[in-house]
Amino acid sequence: MNRTWLSKRLLPLLLIAAGVWQLASASWILVKAELSQYLISRAWERQLHAGEIQKPWPWADTWPVARLKLDQQKPLVVLQGITGEALAFGPGLHEASALPFAQEHAxxxxxxxxxxxxxxxxxxxxxxxxxAGMGVQLQARDGRWQHYRVLGTKVVDSTRETLPISDRPGLLLVTCYPFGSLEAGGPLRYLVYAEPVPDAAVIQL
Amino acid sequence: MNRPLFPSPRIERDLLILPTSEYYRRRYRKSRVGSWLLFTVTTLAVLLAAVGARAEDASQALAYEQVALEDAGSGDLLLVGREAGAFEPALHLSTAVDMRVRGLVAEVQIAQTFTNTSNHWREAVYVLPLPENAAVRGMEIVIGERRIVGKVREREEAKKVYTEARAAGKRAALLEQQRPNMFTSRVANIAPGEKIAVEVRYLQTLKFDRDQFSLRLPSTLTPRYIPGVQGELSQESAQEPVQEPVQEPVQEPVQELALNPHGWSLPTDQVPDAQHITPFMMPMAELASRGSHQMSIHVDLGMGLPLADIYSPYHEVDFRRQDGNRYQVQLKGGSAPMDRDFVLHWRPQMSSMPSAALFAEQSQGDSAQYLQLLLLPPRESGATRRLPREVVYVVDTSGSMGGNSIRQAKESLLLALSRLDAQDRFNIIEFNSHHRSFYPRPVTASQENIHRARDWVESLSATGGTEMAPALKEALSQQLDEQAGELVRQVVFITDGAVGNERALFEIIQQRLGQVRLFTVGIGSAPNSHFMTKAAQIGRGSAVHIGDLGEVQVQMGRLFEKLENPLVTDLRVDFPRGIKLEGYPKQLPDLYLGEPVRLVARIEGQPLGVPSSGELVVSGRLAGKRFSRSISLSQLAVDQQGDEIGSVWARAKIAALRDMQRQRGPLAGTTGEGERVEGSLKQQILTLALRYQLASPYTSFVAVEEAPVRSQVETLKSSSVPNAVASGQNLQRFTYPSTAAGVYGQFFTALLLLLCGWGLRARAAIVRSVRALLYGLVPDVRRCQTRLEHFLARRLSPATIKSGELPPHVIGTRIPGVQK
Incomplete structure (x- = not known):
């Protein structure tokens, strides 16, 4: 009797509960990503006006550093750092790299x-x-936009190669690869490299 | 006897009743959960395999098809990997080191040649690692036959002179101290294709431990972890009273950026000079393929003692013996890549092992004399009672420890665990971005606890940052006060010391040490020796260093000897009456087994080396017994020409003043008095460094050629000369982040789970509908109406399948309902 009860009632319930939990946590990731971008872009706007660093919420351990616009897509606010916590809320700026604007006033x-x-x-x-050829734009804290042109894309194995950071200007966008893959934490990374375009060369459409 | 006892009776085929579908249904009802499970698992596996295969296909296709970036013109950048066309350093570097060992001091001359391989005028910026006790006292630019001698100036002034010369197109060089073991070397206006060498001269006191002299020359560094908050936030949080910024030399956090554009980390609230101490790193293989970063070393060992043994643990060396017990040591093959520290050990023959060494030197400017002393305390004889110990092991599992380092650390730790006694107590703390204790408090070293600890240690892996301060605090506060006096308390700190906030950590050690003694185990090919030795000095412990997996046994063995053997305490050195003495260290530290008494002093009032000099008495206590040794000062030969000991003394005094600065660090600035003391200490260091012509936190070397060489129409480009990634290490700074949240995977799992769960719940309904469907599709022999159905039923009936073709009448008689 116990076995039937187990198999008939408990097992399906457990499976469904686990399924709902997975579904909820996956949705939560997506919702969090969207919601936080909303909060962060508000912080970014405030920052543009005030000129001081504004944390998107009081206990945040990161703060917005730039705004990124990929071609015609919706703009994203970039956060400082690439820790798991920061990436859950928005794109992160790698600590070993730097924004193009930071050095200019030096x-x-x-x-x-x-x-x-x-x-x-x-x-x-x-x-x-x-x-290749598409435009990418990055907005500094002072509101100026830096324009980039995509040079190409590439897939690398992160276990064998290191990030190509050097003392040249340029924008490198990194994400995991393949895009539709079910498993997280694979070794492949998808790189998009864009070179800066001088302001004069940008044609306003 | 394989025959069964009751042979089964033969049953006539006609009498056989074949199972009906009802029979099967009942028979398999029991194990249906199992079959469902089997079904689910199979489906899952098939689906996953299919998806995986697709992803793999896609990735391979892309990886091979889109490598065309080099063609696009940015090849320089994107390919720091193994492929061709990687980031090309504009300047090549080669180093020639010449060491002369005399007395207890090595005089080292490092000549670094920068070759400009580009078509532009260049400024080279290089982070030069030096030994932590180096007294840097000379810098020259060498262009062919010409030499331009550098002078010591106040830091700000030197920088100004250099910047002006650089702008004016004159050849110039600047050497600034960032840490006691880390300097920034700059050379401006190197013409295209030109070679310019910078020669740095320094003095280094030899190490002596367990009858063995040794010398260490770093050639690269492990990238420092920079804790704290970056960028503009630093100003904001500096105002908060919680986080007092480190009292690094009060220097240039903002305008400095203009001069040093090559740092990789931005200054933070905890490390205001981060950009100076985090140079651009490149894998050695890359550099070697361009013929850059090679180092040749020549050592002239002239101690006047016959040696039993000369060896270098990380390099192959050749040596030659000359008259008067002089030895010439060189690298086998001439040169070696600059990706690991060069270490040389030598051991005098047992018969001529010195028990004391005393050197004196006449000061050049005045009547004072300098004296350097090394004395071996008596060996302790007989067995001693082993005191129970309480040891907290702290192991660094940060990203910089990745590769060989973490293996060395684990090995050392396992060895240390195996050394514990049942009466000892222990605990382990690991730290990277966060720290984690194995037990909340130290536990007894029982077999079971040790066993569990071993498993735990085996499972450690190296990732993340190096937040050392909280781990250090935890380790120093773990030991309970109740057992004070009964237990010998020790903290063993296993790390590569790759942090930028050394001073803050030293402060923590100083404030919280209490009864504990702190020992450091330096790990890796290029550890931060400054941190290792200073932490052990403040922690009243001792430092060992492991650079290679094969060294773990020997070096840890040394550490255990120090941990387990009694100390030499209450040391003092007494000079004859009438001598005015200023000696360093001010307070002689307790000595562990094999360590000598060392002192460097400036003496006034009475000359040495004359019959009336008297004698010097060293006394102390070992294992409860007092001992004393005396050395006659009257026969001492005083060197009239040299100025080495003077420089070493001045360097020791600067270090002592810096320690005082640190002790007063947190108070300085809050009270007017603190500020004044701080100011006076700085002034003392400055005067000392200028008087003895030494580099210090407040003084730099600058050399400028008179005539400009670069015309103003040509521009100057500044390039950083990279440091090589230390052998056996990963370049953690440039590892890719993990960039998948795993949403798809979760959705897929959710879908599968929900389907299964719902399927199980509605199983009865599903089974019913499936059965109905099957009934609809598969003809039932019992309801055959047409000829075709009869034929199919006959073909598909279990009996037919089982025994092959059977005559139709047999089927007809046997299965009821076929005949209407």
Whole structure:
């Protein structure tokens, strides 16, 4: 009797509960990604006005550093750091890299590659659509936009290669690969490299 | 006897009643859960395999088809991997090191040649690692036959002179101290294709431990982890009273950026000079393929002692013996890649092992004399009672420990665990971005606890940051006060020391040490020796270093000897009356087994080396017994020409003043008095460094050529000369982040689980509908109406399938309902 009860009632219930839990947690990731972007972009707007760093919510351990626009897609606000917590809320700026604007007021040739990473299934879903020649824009804290042109894309094995950060300006967008894959934590990474376009060369449409 | 006892009776085929569908239904009702499970698992496996295969296909296709970035013109950048066309350093570097060992001091000359391989005028910026006790006292630019001698100036002034010379197109070089073991070397205006060498000269006191002298020369560094908050936030949080910024030399956090554009980390609230100490790193293989970063070493060992043994643990060396017990040591093959520390050990023959060494030197400017002393305390004889110990092992599992380092650390830790006694107590703390204790408090070293600890240690892996401060605090506060006096308390700290906030950590050790003694085990090919030795010094412990997996046994053995043997305590050195003495260290530390008494002093009032000099008495206590040794000062030969000991003394005094600065660090600035003391200490260091011509936190070397070489129409480009990634390490700074939230996987699992759950719940209904469907499709022999159905039924009936073709009448008689 016990076995029948187990198999008839409990097992299906357990399975359904687990399923609902998985569904909820997956949806939560998506909802969190969307909602936080809303909050963060508000913080970004405030920051643009105030000129000081504004945390999107009081207990946040990261803060917005730039706004990124991939081609014609919806703009995303980039956060400082690439820890798991930061990436859950938005694209993150790699600590070893730097924004193109930070060095400019130093009045020197101090330049580094800008590396921005995000999850392939949340914010960087649209990375797949970027192709050579498309435009990417990055907005600084002072409101100026830096324009980039996509040079190409590449897939690398992260266990064998390191991030190509050097003392050249450029934007490197990183996300996981393959895009539709079910398993997380695979070794492949999808890179989009864009080179800066001088302001004069940008044609306003 | 294989025959069955009751052979089964033969049953006539005609009498056989074949099972009906009802029979099967009942028979398999019991195990249906199993079959469902089997079904689910199979489906899942098939689906996953299919999806995986598709993903794999896609990835391979893409990886091979889109490598065309080099063609697009950014090849320089994207390919720091193994492929061709990687980031090309504009400047090549080669190093020639010449060491002269005299007395207890090595005089080292490092000549670094920068070759400009580009078509532009260049400024080279290089982070130069040096030994932590180096007294840097010379810098010259060498262009062909010409030499431009550098001078010591106040830091700000030197920088100004250099910046102006650089702008004016003059050749110039600047050497700034960032940490006691880390300097920034800059050379401006290197013409295209030109070679310019910078020679740095320094003095280094030899290490002596367990009858063995040793010398360490770092050639690269492990990238430092920079804790704290970056960028503009630093100003904001600096105002908060919680986080007092580190009292690094009060220097240039903002405008400095203009001069040093090559740092990789931005300054943070805890490490205001982060950009100076995190150079651009490149894998050695990359650099070697361009012929850059090779180092040649020549050592002239002239101690005047016959040696029993010379060896270098990480390099192959050749040596030659000359007259007067001089030895010439060189690298086998001439040069070696600059990706690991060069270490040389040598051991005098037992018969001529010195028990004391004393060197004196006449000061050049005045009547004072300098004295350097090394003395071996007596060996302790007989067995001693082993005191129970309480040891907390702290192991660094940060990303910089990845690769060989973590293996060395684990091996050392396992060895240490096996050494514990049942009466000892222990605990383990691992730390990276966060720290984790094995037990909340130290536990007894029982077999079971040790066993569990071993398993735990085996499971450790290296990732994340190096937040050392909280782990250190935890380790120093773990030991309970109640057992004070009964237990010997020790903390063993296993790390590569790759942190930028050394001073803050030293402060923590100083404030919280209590009765504990802190020992450091340095790990890796290029550890931060400054951190290792200073932490052990403040922690009243000792430091060992493991650079190779094969060294674990020997070096840990040394550490255990120190941990388990009694100390030499209450040490003092007495000079004859009338001598005015300023000696360093001010307070002689307790000595562990094999360590010598060392002192460097400036003496005034009475000359040494004359018959009236008297004698010097060293006394102390070992295992409860007092001992004393005396050395006559009257026969001492005083060197009239040299100035080495003077420089070493000045360097030791600077270190002592820096320690005082640190002790007062947190108070300085809050009170007017603190500020004044701070200011006076800085002033003392400055005067000392200028007087003895030494590099210090407040003084730098600068050399400028008179005539400009670069015309103003040509621009100067500044390039960082990378440091090689230390052998056996991963370049953690540039690892890819993990960028998948796993949403699809979760959705898929959710879908499967829901389907299964719902399927099980509605099983009865499903089974019914499936059965109905099957009934509709598969003809039932019992309801055959047409000829075709009869034929099919006959073909498909179980009996037919089982025994092949049977005559139709047999079927007809046997299965009821076929004949209407």
């Amino acid at each position: 009045g020197n040739t101090s330049v580094r590659t800008t590396v921005i990473a995000a999850h392939r299934d949340t914010h960087f879903r649209g990375l797949e659509k970027l192709q």
